[in-house]
Amino acid sequence: MTNIKDIARLAGVSVSTVSRVLNNYKYVANDKRESVLQVIEEMKYTPNKNAIDLIRGETRTIGVILPYNNNPAFDQLLNGILNKALENDFLVTVLPSKYSKEKEMEYLQKLKSKLFDGIIITSRANDWETIIPYSDFGTIVSCEYTPHPEIGCSYMDRYSSFLDAFQLLKNKGHRAVSFTTARLESKSTKQMIDAYHEIFGELPPGYHISDCHCLEDGYGAAKQFLELHERPTAIYANGDEVAGGMYLYAKSQQMKVPADLAIIGQENQPVGIGLGLSTVDHQLTKIGEQACSLVIKKSREKVKIPYRIVERDSV
Amino acid sequence: MTNIKDIARLAGVSVSTVSRVLNNYKYVANDKRESVLQVIEEMKYTPNKNAIDLIRGETRTIGVILPYNNNPAFDQLLNGILNKALENDFLVTVLPSKYSKEKEMEYLQKLKSKLFDGIIITSRANDWETIIPYSDFGTIVSCEYTPHPEIGCSYMDRYSSFLDAFQLLKNKGHRAVSFTTARLESKSTKQMIDAYHEIFGELPPGYHISDCHCLEDGYGAAKQFLELHERPTAIYANGDEVAGGMYLYAKSQQMKVPADLAIIGQENQPVGIGLGLSTVDHQLTKIGEQACSLVIKKSREKVKIPYRIVERDSV
DNA sequence: CCTTGACTTGAAATGCATTTCATAAATTAG
DNA sequence: CTAATTTATGAAATGCATTTCAAGTCAAGG
Numbered sequence: 001m002t003n004i005k006d007i008a009r010l011a012g013v014s015v016s017t018v019s020r021v022l023n024n025y026k027y028v029a030n031d032k033r034e035s036v037l038q039v040i041e042e043m044k045y046t047p048n049k050n051a052i053d054l055i056r057g058e059t060r061t062i063g064v065i066l067p068y069n070n071n072p073a074f075d076q077l078l079n080g081i082l083n084k085a086l087e088n089d090f091l092v093t094v095l096p097s098k099y100s101k102e103k104e105m106e107y108l109q110k111l112k113s114k115l116f117d118g119i120i121i122t123s124r125a126n127d128w129e130t131i132i133p134y135s136d137f138g139t140i141v142s143c144e145y146t147p148h149p150e151i152g153c154s155y156m157d158r159y160s161s162f163l164d165a166f167q168l169l170k171n172k173g174h175r176a177v178s179f180t181t182a183r184l185e186s187k188s189t190k191q192m193i194d195a196y197h198e199i200f201g202e203l204p205p206g207y208h209i210s211d212c213h214c215l216e217d218g219y220g221a222a223k224q225f226l227e228l229h230e231r232p233t234a235i236y237a238n239g240d241e242v243a244g245g246m247y248l249y250a251k252s253q254q255m256k257v258p259a260d261l262a263i264i265g266q267e268n269q270p271v272g273i274g275l276g277l278s279t280v281d282h283q284l285t286k287i288g289e290q291a292c293s294l295v296i297k298k299s300r301e302k303v304k305i306p307y308r309i310v311e312r313d314s315v
Numbered sequence: 316m317t318n319i320k321d322i323a324r325l326a327g328v329s330v331s332t333v334s335r336v337l338n339n340y341k342y343v344a345n346d347k348r349e350s351v352l353q354v355i356e357e358m359k360y361t362p363n364k365n366a367i368d369l370i371r372g373e374t375r376t377i378g379v380i381l382p383y384n385n386n387p388a389f390d391q392l393l394n395g396i397l398n399k400a401l402e403n404d405f406l407v408t409v410l411p412s413k414y415s416k417e418k419e420m421e422y423l424q425k426l427k428s429k430l431f432d433g434i435i436i437t438s439r440a441n442d443w444e445t446i447i448p449y450s451d452f453g454t455i456v457s458c459e460y461t462p463h464p465e466i467g468c469s470y471m472d473r474y475s476s477f478l479d480a481f482q483l484l485k486n487k488g489h490r491a492v493s494f495t496t497a498r499l500e501s502k503s504t505k506q507m508i509d510a511y512h513e514i515f516g517e518l519p520p521g522y523h524i525s526d527c528h529c530l531e532d533g534y535g536a537a538k539q540f541l542e543l544h545e546r547p548t549a550i551y552a553n554g555d556e557v558a559g560g561m562y563l564y565a566k567s568q569q570m571k572v573p574a575d576l577a578i579i580g581q582e583n584q585p586v587g588i589g590l591g592l593s594t595v596d597h598q599l600t601k602i603g604e605q606a607c608s609l610v611i612k613k614s615r616e617k618v619k620i621p622y623r624i625v626e627r628d629s630v
Numbered sequence: 631c632c633t634t635g636a637c638t639t640g641a642a643a644t645g646c647a648t649t650t651c652a653t654a655a656a657t658t659a660g
Numbered sequence: 661c662t663a664a665t666t667t668a669t670g671a672a673a674t675g676c677a678t679t680t681c682a683a684g685t686c687a688a689g690g
Contacts, residue, residue, distance in 0.1 A: 004647055014670040019648055027667050049428040050369040051646035055675050059365070061408070070394045079385045082411050091425075093376070093408045096397050110406075113364040215589035245589055251566070271586070274530035274560055319677055329640040334678055342637050366676035370645050634689080643680075650673075657666065 002043045011039040022047060053114070061091040062295050063116040065107055067099045067123050071213070072241065072269055073284055077122050077143060080288020088296050090117075099125040112137040118295035120288075141294045143287055144187070145302065152300040154290035156282050158188060161307045162195035165264055165280050169234045170199055172315060174262060178207040178225045178232040180218065180242055192238075204230060212238060215271070218245025226253065226261070234262035234315065240272030240279055247275050247314065262315040276313040283307060317358045326354040337362060368429070376406040377610050378431040380422055382414045382438050386528070387556065387584055388599055392437050392458060395603020403611050405432075414440040427452040433610035435603075456609045458602055459502075460617065467615040469605035471597050473503060476622040477510035480579055480595050484549045485514055487630060489577060493522040493540045493547040495533070495557055507553075519545060527553060530586070533560025541568065541576070549577035549630065555587030555594055562590050562629065577630040591628040598622060 004022075008015040013032050020028050021036040028036075039045075053059045064081055066074045078094070085092045093116065095107045104126050111119050111134055118139035124131065132150050134140060141152040169177050177200060181189040189210060196203055206228050209221045218237055222245065225232050237243035243265030250261045257263055265272050268281035287305050294301060319337075323330040328347050335343050336351040343351075354360075368374045379396055381389045393409070400407045408431065410422045419441050426434050426449055433454035439446065447465050449455060456467040484492050492515060496504040504525060511518055521543050524536045533552055537560065540547050552558035558580030565576045572578055580587050583596035602620050609616060 003645085015647075016649080016670060016672095017668085020669090023648085027669085029668065032669085046424060046427040048369065048646050049425065049430045050365050050374070051675090052648080054363065054365040054369055054646080054677095055648050057675080069397045070390065075385065075390060078409075082384045082409060086411055091408050091410070091430075093406050094393075094397060095406070096401055109361060110364065112361040115364045115406075214585040216585065219589050241585065244586075248589065270529040270531065270556065271559075274534055274563070318675080330677075331640060331642095331679080332638085335639090338678080342639090344638065347639085363676050366645090367678080369647095369676080370678050372645080632690090634687105636685105636687085638685075639683085641680105641682090644678080646675100648674080650671105652671085653669085655666100655668080657664100659664075660662090 001048075002045050004045075004047065007036065007039050007043065007045055010043070011036045057114065058117050059091075059115060060089065061093055061116050062292065063093050063095050063107060063110065063119040065095045065097050065104060065119060065121045065124070067097050067125075069094060069096050072239065073267055074122055076267065076284035077288040077291075080285035080290075081120060081292045082288075083285075084289040084292035084296070088292075090292070090296060095119075097125065099123070101125045105130070108134040111140070118298070120291045120295060135300075139295045139298050139300065141291045141300075143291055145304075149300065152291075152294040153302040154287050154294060154305065155303070156287060156305045156307050158282070159191045159195060161280050161282065161309075162192050163198060164307075164309060165236055166195055166199040168309060169236065169262065169264065169315065172234075172262065174232075174234040175200070176204075176207075176230060176232040177234045177236065178209075178228075179236040179238070180212040180221050181208065181210045181238050182213060184210040207232065212242045215241045215245040215248070218242035218247075219249045220245070222246035222249035222261075226250075226255075232261075234258075234264070237263060237265045239267055240265035240269035240277055243277050243279070243314070244271040244275055247277060257314050264315050268310055272312070278312045278315045279310050281308050281310050316363075317360050319360075319362065322351065322354050322358065322360055325358070326351045372429065373432050374406075374430060375404065376408055376431050377607065378408050378410050378422060378425065378434040380410045380412050380419060380434060380436045380439070382412050382440075384409060384411050387554065388582060389437055391582065391599035392603040392606075395600035395605075396435060396607040397603075398600070399604040399607035399611070403607075405607070405611060410434075412440065414438070416440045420445070423449040426455070433613070435606045435610060450615075454610045454613050454615065456606045456615075458606055460619075464615065467606075467609040468617045469602050469609060469620060470618070471602060471620045471622050473597070474506045474510060476595050476597065476624075477507050478513060479622075479624060480551055481510055481514040483624060484551065484577065484579065484630065487549075487577065489547075489549040490515070491519075491545060491547040492549045492551065493524075494551040494553070495527040495536050496523065496525045496553050497528060499525040522547065527557045530556045530560040530563070533557035533562075534564045535560070537561035537564035537576075541565075541570075547576075549573075549579070552578060552580045554582055555580035555584035555592055558592050558594070558629070559586040559590055562592060573628070573630050579624075579630050583625055587627070593627045593630045594625050596623050596625050 004015050004018050008018045021033050097103045120141050122143045135150040145153050145155040243263050246263050250257050255261050265277045265279040268279045272279045283305050290303050319330050319333050323333045336348050412418045435456050437458045450465040460468050460470040558578050561578050570576050580592045580594040583594045587594050598620050605618050
């Protein structure tokens, strides 16, 4: 491989001058600039990015820790991140964690080892106390709110959105409302349950089913809910795929939506548009974009992204 | 930041010895090894990855060029790639191209600049002739077949799969078969049309609708097909989301699937499982895994991944 | 007792480009 | 016509870790 020294030699100048040409520095005589460019062209020279990153101490690369890489919610976040990174000529490295504490630490270690300028944590397994020391080595931005000043946040107020959604259902006259969630132990699930209590009080047995991710899960959940003795009149699904499954089950039972069963989903996913499902849009793409912007600006701000309820024909 | 020199000084040894400890080299006296490890621990030292990559000339990072980053098919490929990379301690950088020739070249340039050990091209805008010269600088693997020996391939025989799917429908007695595709100008669309001709001959006007991507598109396409004077008795959809939309439209018209309308989808996506749709599974996840393996092995083999038709209840 | 091979260690070279420092020539300002 | 800028360029230092080379110690084999 030819390097900057070869170019300098062949063009009859010093490496400094070649470097100046490479970086569009103002003060280079035209004839030398020309001959350097010509040699670069002839030799098809490309600078070694590792050497540049080493000396500059930055890589224009962002690491994105995400637990699952085939999950629509995280895909939306990643999508937003990629959009913004592309705009700003940053690269994005995907760091799948599967919620493993060790993997997460390994990735944070790579921030310290100067592989990334910053890291976006979409969801995490470790405590903030464990993560914070790494914020000395680059910008860390979280997609969930945390008060720690060392960590930037691009987030939405999940709890409020849950309250709003439940309140909407209550306003429409529903009193028997059930819901689904993903992981039982997640913070989000806890908040969902709290919001339920706040609006409807006691949670009847069987009114909450967890580990729902796809259309099938929603189909099964709806079946379970509707076989209960006191069947719910409305369901809040943790995603439009799941809501779509519920809708299909309701239809299969000759039920009318929303007359016999109201359904509201989440994340404003394509399925929901097709089926006319109302949804709580958490604007994950925007959250991803904002998170990426924060890393690029090296900012540790806390930016709250507004959610919105998209009312279509299912509630 | 502390570097290897600091560690050497504090531990009272040379940098070579520290490097040996870092790389688990056999011949280091126990006491020195201990004291080096202790200093590393005390100083919370982490080696600079850019320096290592520079000198070693490899990064254990793979670049993945993909046109769209919110498309289920490319997500499946990426998913497979990430799985395999994770297993082998490789990192994956996502390179969104939007089919821009310039962006693609920019990414290939990064292979030359030693940022990646290899690149996986899931789909491309440039000619192979333009791409091939870059195979000197790392392993390039394509997810589409190409005879060029410089390029590794992890692919499936798309044309055969189209033939098989159409033949299946023909065997079930269908003579009026329509289909949908994504981009009109893609190679895949061309193959689909060729396969149609091969099995059914002349393509009746209105029997092919392009630019179908999501459930909604499928819903609309089914509507269009079924309003034709000579309505088709079977549809081959370019994806299960699309097929799902068709299924829902058929149901909305009180049609029985497959009795009144047979539907077969593609890619074996979650929606299809829920709706019991038959599908042509191109095993994109496996293709992604294999592509990643090839890069890791620095192999330029051509590996054909078998597709399979999953028969459920819609044909 | 000498040779040979297994250990052990450090100095220096290496990979590559950027940046600072020093110097010199050519302009411009006063 | 000096003094102060602006323009132009190269040598050398810098960022950091790996690897080769040379050399030394020590124990086992003959």
